[in-house]
Amino acid sequence: MRRLAVALPLLIAACTLPHEDAPHEDEPQGNGPASFADDRSQPVAALLDHVLEGYFASPEHDGYTVCAATTDGREAAALPFEQEAGLMARHVSLASFDACSLVDGAWQNVDSGTLAQVFEVHSFSCTDIDHCSGFVTFTRRDTVLHNSLYRMTFADGAWQFSEDRRLIGGRDG
DSSP: OHHHHHHHHHHHHHTSOOOTTSOOTTSOOSOSOOOGGGOTTOHHHHHHHHHHHHHHHSTTOOOOEEEEEEESSSOEEOOOHHHHHHHHHHOTTBOOGGGEEEETTEEEETTTOOBEEEEEEEEEEEEETTEEEEEEEEEETTEEEEEEEEEEEEETTEEEEEEEOSOOOOOOO
């Protein structure tokens, strides 16, 4: 009985309302994967991370299979495994590239045959280790919904992005 008398106040204290400074459920807890924006050596992954963050945070996110890729203008290709796995850890709605397939010119989910959408980085280049640019094309099924030029500068310990939506750039090739 004495143990219960000692443990009871501890249990009651543990069940009290959280402190005002405690994060809410929908706020980042600080234990998720780090942003690629902080890694100077991975500008393509940083760009996709930036674009996907905006997409998945928007009300436009509609639950379709979403994949990310790079392309040389001829064929889309998966990112290196570590980058793709890191992006999937940061964006739980992102599928691996092998879940999306281009069939008769239209993206679809490999398993279900349902609509898929792909974010592709193309025409990417860096003038030096701190300045890069490239296009990101967002294609749903067989329609390009969005194609923007992004300029990137590594400053203050992270990649900074600017988007130019006025340019409708084609792929090389």
